[in-house]
Amino acid sequence: MQTNIVLYLTFSIITVLFFYLIPSTYRRHYLFCVNFIFYFLCDYKFGLLIFLSILWSYCFGEKIGCSIFYRKLTLFLGMSLVLGTLLFFKYYHFFITADNSALGLLMPLGISYYTFKIISYLIDIYLGKRTPEGSFINYAIYVSFFPQIICGPIARSTEITDTLKNDLHFNRQLVQSGTLLILSGLFKKLVIADRLSVYVGSIFSNPTAYPSLALWMAAFFYTIQIYCDFAGYSEIALGIGNLFGFECKINFNLPYFSYNINDFWKRWHISLSSWLRDYIYIPLGGNRKGILRKKINILITFFISGLWHGTGINxxxxGMWHGILSLFPFSKAPTKKQQFFHTIATFIFVMFGWVFFRASSIQDAITFIIRMFYGWTININSIVASVMPFTGDYSCLAHLITVCIFILILLICEWKEYLHPAKKYPSKYFIYAVAVLFFGAIGQSSFLYANF
Amino acid sequence: MNKFKKPVIITFFFCILILLIKNQFSPLLLAHSSYGMPALIRQGKIENLYIGSSMFRQGLDIKILENIMPDKNYILAYNGNQPALEYYQLDYLLKNNVKIDHLYIDMYVYSAWEAPELSDEKLLLEIGLKEKWDLWNLLHNESQADFEHFFRMFISSNNELLLTWPLNSPLINSQFYKGGALTTPSNAKADVLAHSSVPVIESNMNEVQEYYIHQIIQLAQNHNISVTFIETPKYAVIASNDSYLSAMKKYVQLADQEKVPYLISENTAHFLGNISSASDYYAFGHENTDYFMDSMHLSYNGRVAFTEIISSKLF
Incomplete structure (x- = not known):
């Protein structure tokens, strides 16, 4: 179900309908069951693992909250099991390459996300930012909340548990805003991201077979694809959360309008970047221990960010590419005239970063980048060879123009939003709805960030 | 909620309107094109009609055919075209009063051995709403096409082409002439051809497709159209493959049973032993890598060679 958006949405709509049909006093229990049903339907092999992780961390959370002595040790023990499990599943293949099928190791669904949720909950209790939840059901709902289990966002515990403490009543405004968020997410995911995935996949799988122009196009389109895929999923997840009455913080805030890398990370995968800031960068000393230490802390944080995303050196x-760029931001507050050029430059730097991210190995990434510059020519043959991978037949140009039209529509909508954040543009949802119906690549498609 | 309801209703009716326009009137866009059924319907009559798969599109050189018989040839080719759809295409043309003298059908066994399916969405661009509905019923009844197929047929197909029509249409038109491809595909590398896989084929022809082969012949006879089956050349790995040859044997038996002439390759003829007196075979360089762009489709050189061979046999 995690790979089929139609099934995922159908499941969500049915559960939302039943959610409001049952008395409000039982809605928490219902949601608790629904989360586990979803998890078992997607990944029954590891259903017990998530349940045990929740139980374990819940007990340690309660213990940290009520004890005065050995709090650090309790925190360490509480985190060790869940973190150890994550490290085991994530890095087993990296260290033991021979016969890695012996344990049949697949990644448990959403383990990177729910592990970070658990750690933030335990550290927040330790730091006194929140009290232990008390209700096991509320805590379990927070960790296993099904819209957020596939690829985030990594919500903070209070965003979910505070809502659960109140009665879960039907909130018309939230349902409306949730529906619009889902529509916006579907537009990004089905109309743009999935449309680009075949093209990007063809070029990245065999970069030496294509001209430089195709590689530039693939790098550009992957930059768009990963944003639309991940931001699209995040919006769908937040929208479904809204339908249930939860209001979580946005995960993407127009990241490609950033004027430097630091600004980019305030806008990209906000739930992860704020998690890394609060639980890695600040505990390391943040910017409080001198400039050199601050720079080292930034590099460590981005190193961990890279590790979290995958085990490959790429x-x-x-991560380090972003870390190094963060050390040298172009300027802290560019003028309006400068901002345009800074935004373009930041986009290009981010695009090169994504080549490392998308390539299957560091060698492939380097080959890809070298070929982007090597033998650069534009003639009719290179243009045809660059456009053909869209479909492989006469309709390839139609697909290229269509996707460019929708990227342009998205750019205009987001640019307006960037200039006037408070203003609403309801007409964009009309375009989104029509585009999703007629141009949505509906079928089997996975979310890129579900792999992390 | 009313503020929310109104845009939803407007969007809904707008989408319905777009759907109706798209499904009903898209054939009008193709009436003046260089390929497809609407252009042939506009023409009104044709002497030699070639209905087949991409093997016909890649394998028949329309310029050569036209040099021999000017204004008398038209190629109707769709990717993976199959007897059920070929019957449908013929029926559609005849219902639209197209006069046909000779019909040449592609003996593409790989599609005839599978259940009917919508193998080329381009077909949907060429027919109206009622015809699409009939086609949907055919696919739904004969191969249990589900909602996904329905969605594809009526909603999502060809939208990219329609959205970009003013830009795309001249470009696509320039690639065809009377349905035949004007592109000049180069030949594949010898090692690629040698290692190309041979598609798996069931032991029996699909019953529905078999039924529609009979129907095509019946329909053609009812309209005084002479029918000939043509086997297009395949690369040696396929042409000499036992399962392919067995499938061809079944196809030829069916043609014999209906007393329909056919033109097959020498390779297949040797495998069969003897062929009916009304039929013929041709010699072709199945191992000549210069003639193939892949194991199924001919390169430009192969297309020229094959068209010259068959025109000497047919006309």
């Missing part, structure tokens, strides 16, 4: 390179 992910670490991607």
């Amino acid at each position: 992910y670490i390179c991607w």
